[in-house]
Amino acid sequence: MRVIFAGTPEFSVPALEALIAAGHEVVAVYTQPDRQAGRGRKTRPGPVKLCAEKHGLIIEQPVSLKNEAARMKEFTADIMVVVAYGIILPDEILRIPKHGCLNIHASLLPRWRGAAPIQRAIEAGDTESGITIMQMDAGLDTGDILATYPVNIEPSETGESLHDRLATTGATAITEVLANLDHYQKNAVPQQPELSSYAKKISTGEANIDWTENCQVLEHRIRAFNPWPGSQTWYKGSKLRIWHAICDEASRQSEPGVILSADKSGIRVACGKGVLQILTLQRPGGKPLSSIDFLNGMKLETGIKLETASDG
Numbered sequence: 001m002r003v004i005f006a007g008t009p010e011f012s013v014p015a016l017e018a019l020i021a022a023g024h025e026v027v028a029v030y031t032q033p034d035r036q037a038g039r040g041r042k043t044r045p046g047p048v049k050l051c052a053e054k055h056g057l058i059i060e061q062p063v064s065l066k067n068e069a070a071r072m073k074e075f076t077a078d079i080m081v082v083v084a085y086g087i088i089l090p091d092e093i094l095r096i097p098k099h100g101c102l103n104i105h106a107s108l109l110p111r112w113r114g115a116a117p118i119q120r121a122i123e124a125g126d127t128e129s130g131i132t133i134m135q136m137d138a139g140l141d142t143g144d145i146l147a148t149y150p151v152n153i154e155p156s157e158t159g160e161s162l163h164d165r166l167a168t169t170g171a172t173a174i175t176e177v178l179a180n181l182d183h184y185q186k187n188a189v190p191q192q193p194e195l196s197s198y199a200k201k202i203s204t205g206e207a208n209i210d211w212t213e214n215c216q217v218l219e220h221r222i223r224a225f226n227p228w229p230g231s232q233t234w235y236k237g238s239k240l241r242i243w244h245a246i247c248d249e250a251s252r253q254s255e256p257g258v259i260l261s262a263d264k265s266g267i268r269v270a271c272g273k274g275v276l277q278i279l280t281l282q283r284p285g286g287k288p289l290s291s292i293d294f295l296n297g298m299k300l301e302t303g304i305k306l307e308t309a310s311d312g
Contacts (some may be wrong), residue, residue, distance in 0.1 A: 001078040006030040006085040010047040011167045015083050015104055018171035020055055027075040028058045032086050065093050072096050091138050101136040104170040108148050110196035113141035119159045120199035122224035129153050131170045133177045135188055144188035149173045158226040208309040209233045211257035215247035215274035234307040243288050244280035262300035267291045
């Protein structure tokens with residue numbers, strides 16, 4: 001098929017590679033404009049652009065698609081495949097490809113619609129996620145479902161590990177659907193909007209740990225926000241980043257945020273309910289370490305209360 005591909009981050013790359021490997025003719029790749037990144041704030045191409053350059057594909061990087069219809073029509077595409085593109089497709093664009101536009105969405109729709117379905121699923125304590133191939137319409141992730149590919153969320157799952165597994169699953173899913181597109185489109189299933197949740201975009205402020213919350217909530221959030229935006233707290237004014245922790249439902253006798261133990265038995269902190277055992281953490285200028293290795297270089301006093309950003 002003649003395919004227009006639209007995507008920007010690393011999550012989109014496996015799907016683009018799979019379409020090329022399956023023999024589809026990728027007639028154009030739409031990706032967001034290059035961004036400044038790194039300490040030097042140098043302008044750098046995104047992962048999808050680098051992949052497209054490697055394969056010698058036509059690359060389009062408009063700021064929006066409002067005035068892109070004429071150019072897109074020139075490609076006479078059979079289908080447009082969209083995955084984590086980050087730019088809204090106007091109605092006019094949705095109607096240009098012969099078979100419309102398909103979205104590779106990182107959730108079992110309608111469970112999580114919106115910008116951050118991977119992280120919100122882990123944060124909510126879901127035991128299952130997956131990929132949905134959706135026929136796009138004018139709404140926000142509201143189109144008919146062509147196919148779903150469930151993926152279990154493991155007990156130790158992080159945002160990074162689920163991201164990588166779903167990216168691979170998405171690549172498999174889109175090639176299977178395109179191989180028998182007529183069948184999938186004829187059997188498309190409308191979504192049940194009453195079952196949907198909104199996966200709002202993650203903000204850096206959500207990295208700050210509120211120790212008054214349930215330890216189970218904190219465990220899920222720490223895993224969901226690994227590697228970005230991470231989870232952080234303050235010890236005597238020094239920021240600590242927490243990368244891995246588990247919830248202990250045991251009762252506690254201390255105020256939330258108080259360090260209960262910091263020795264070979266582990267780092268344990270009182271929460272609003274239960275105790276959080278910190279397994280991997282990092283101090284400024286250092287690297288992530290196991291709690292035992294961390295304590296060899298920086299001692300934490302029991303009875304000291306860890307602080308939130310506003311307190312610190």
